[in-house]
Amino acid sequence: METLTDNQLTRYARQLLLPQVDLDGQMRLQRSCVLVVGAGGLGCPVTQYLAGAGVGHIRVVDPDQVELSNLPRQVVYTEADVGIAKVDALTRRLRAANADIVLEGCVGRFDADAAQGLLDGVDLVIDASDSNQARLDIDRSTYERQLPWLMGAAVQTAGQWIAFDPIRQGGCYHCLVFADGDEALGGCTALGILGPVAGMIAMQQSLAALKYLLGAPLPWGVVHYADGWADEYSSITLTARPDCPLCGGGD
Ligand SMILES: [Zn+2]
Structure with a gap:
């Protein structure tokens, strides 16, 4: 029977105290595989929290290299990472934080062709892509495989997330x-973003991911909006x- 090592019992002690987690939940997290699409403002904190919590297998895909203009919000990266593939810098940092889990960094984009390999063995997909086309591809490919996904987007001072x-x-x-009517949000590159706004949406995605993997219900099909500057938060239920x-x- 699977169990936790002494080292794992110590590492995860604070979350093991929660009845929502407990030993069973920790084992569930350990057996889980999550694909994170994007290693930017959303993907960095999401992967850090999932790795921290002990999600056993994290795969992250992103085509880009770290740029100086990323550092204000992608705070996992350092000046020394500029010019390095994001997934390489990120997985190195995550591995240093938790050597106990499997980390895969894939340089590239998520699209219909890449989906087959990227979704292999995955329990949940988290969109951190900043791309409407990637979201449409994630939606279609996860629907075909009956997988859940968590959409997330943040631009300027506001963001949204949906399960x-x-x-x-x-x-x-x-x-x-x-x-x-093709409500494209526009990207951070063109419209700008305040760093903690990305973090705010990423935290919602991280929490929803852990809840799902632990077997808790999620507000499926609810569009959550948050404006971090106006301090306004709202949600509406999506209509199929x-x-x-x-x-x-x-x-
Ligand atoms: Zn539909």
Whole structure:
């Protein structure tokens, strides 16, 4: 029977005290595999918290190298990392924090072609991509495999996050995007962002991920908005569209 080592009991002592985690939950986290799409403002804190909590297998995919303009919000990186592939710098830092877990860094983008390999063995996908096309690809490829995913986006002083259930009972990302007339958020590159705003959304995604992996219910299909400057927070329930090109049975 699987059990935790003395070292793991010490490392995870504070979260093991929580009835929501306990030994069973810690073993669940250890057996879990999460794909994080993006190693930027959302992906860095998300992977750090998942690695810290002992999620046993974390795969992260990103095509970019660390740039100086990343450092204000991607605070895991240092000046010495500039010019290095983000996934290499990030996995090195995560490995230094927790040598007990499996870390995979994949240089590249998430798209329909890459999905097959990237989703192999994955329990949950976290979008940290800053790309609407990547989100559409994540939505489609996880829907085909009945996997849940957590969308996240942050730009300027506000962000949003949504949990999509494995079979999209509460609707899918395509329902949202097409209902809003392709509501592209625009990227941080063009519009700017305040660092802690990305962190705020990443924390919501991290917490939702741990809850899901621990077997707790999530607010599936609820769009959560947060404006960190105006200090305004709201949520609306997504409406599944019967004519949705992905989940509406229209194909
Ligand atoms: Zn849909």
